[in-house]
Amino acid sequence: RLDRRAFGGASLDVNVRQGFSIEADGIYKPIGVTGNSVLTWEFPVLLKYHWALRGVRLFSEAGPSFRASGNLQTSIPPSRYGFTAGAGIEKRVKRMGVAPALRYTRWAEGQGYRGSSGNTVYNPNSVELILGVSF
Helix, strand or coil, X not given: XXXXXXXXXXXXXXXXXXXXXXEEEEEEEEEEECCEEEEEEEEEEEEEEEEEECCEEEXXXXXXXXXXXXXXXXXXXXXXXXXXXXXXXXXXXXXXXXXXXXXEEEECCCHHHECCXXXXXXXCEEEEEEEEEXX
């Protein structure tokens, strides 16, 4: 099932040495639970590697993700931690930076992934198209 809900947040990216940076995000994201939504904040902390190719900067990123949830409409909370990896392009357009990226997150499967009937309540896999904008 494809979940097409929009999400948003803020990001901080700090250069640590030539070609490497650390990015920390706070992403507000509702997730589906058998017809209902659980409101979550996701916090990926990613090590990024940058390299240049034909006038654009490419990057790959990977690291742990953490999640806080609220508005539980079920007694089964989603997983609190996972692993995120992704890749993308950074390009300056006049005074604005644009960085589309494709990210995959695998959330830990704990007791919160199976309902009493044994069906999956939360999908532990998440693939997202992220668009970062900087000034």
